[in-house]
């Protein structure tokens with residue numbers, strides 16, 4: 001039994017799938033339309049670790065907290081969900097305080113000097129969910145399919161084209177939202193990762209540096225994600241062998257086992273950077289649109305909180 005007006009979600013990355021699940025599980029009649037499906041999206045290329053790094057938008061903290069709780073529930077079955085409760089070290093090459101959100105995480109403690117890799121002067125241990133995106137996106141798609149929601153592979157040239165009747169359109173098009181909305185504040189930010197066979201690493205490592213080219217390695221059971229380039233203004237999605245070589249070389253300076261690990265995959269995505277997430281209702285002529293895009297490097301981190309915020313807006317438009 002469906003409630004309220006029908007909803008068309010445009011986009012099938014982590015934002016689109018999570019939003020569609022929350023809407024469908026709340027009783028809405030939902031259709032998903034997307035040019036590229038889950039495994040061909042930017043979301044597929046994310047590392048991914050939970051961390052609310054988009055700190056200019058204060059709403060990111062409650063959205064991320066809500067998401068962390070849901071991800072932790074999904075750690076009960078990592079083989080199905082791809083989500084694990086990770087523990088590891090974040091470290092910086094220059095003296096800096098940890099972000100406030102990190103100090104509140106379970107297992108948080110400052111690292112002793114002898115625990116830091118060469119070249120690092122400060123660091124912190126903490127626990128946070130690690131998300132193996134190919135597995136996780138398959139899990140999300142399966143959970144959405146279980147609601148009976150149709151998913152259509154179809155590009156739309158305008159948001160009005162997405163609806164066929166009086167449906168509400170939810171815009172989860174990531175960095176491509178600029179083409180549909182004229183939003184010039186979105187900055188495409190290319191990111192590349194290398195996935196290797198895990199040589200036995202159990203703890204994650206993240207370099208704490210938002211200005212340069214921080215490196216990270218994230219264990220996902222049998223595989224290890226080496227992350228990730230940050231290349232503003234670039235749209236190309238072909239893996240660059242020089243970037244992969246740098247990631248392997250740099251991660252091997254933290255754990256030498258990385259140097260000889262078998263390479264399984266190279267993945268590229270275009271992060272949708274924006275000063276703030278765009279999560280709001282807009283009336284365009286007779287069309288009701290709810291935007292949910294622009295999550296930069298925190299789209300996985302904030303996904304469930306943002307999706308539930310969309311459900312509340314849609315409920316208001318339906319009543």
Ligand SMILES: Cc1cc2nc3c(=O)[nH]c(=O)nc-3n(C[C@H](O)[C@H](O)[C@H](O)COP(=O)(O)OP(=O)(O)OC[C@H]3O[C@@H](n4cnc5c(N)ncnc54)[C@H](O)[C@@H]3O)c2cc1C
Pocket residue numbers: 010011012013014015016033034035036037038041042043044045046047048049050051154155156157172173174175176177180190191192193227228229268269270271272292293294295296297298299300301302
């Ligand atoms: C290397 C890398 C590492 C990252 N690491 C992390 C991390 O550790 N933690 C974290 O939280 N985040 C991380 N991110 C960021 C995260 O991947 C993004 O914030 C998130 O994937 C954005 O998801 P999305 O669903 O909004 O967009 P996308 O995944 O880009 O999905 C957009 C969807 O919209 C569809 N679409 C677009 N235009 C149209 C159209 N006109 N018609 C129909 N469909 C359309 C696309 O086909 C696609 O289905 C990382 C990103 C990269 C690249």
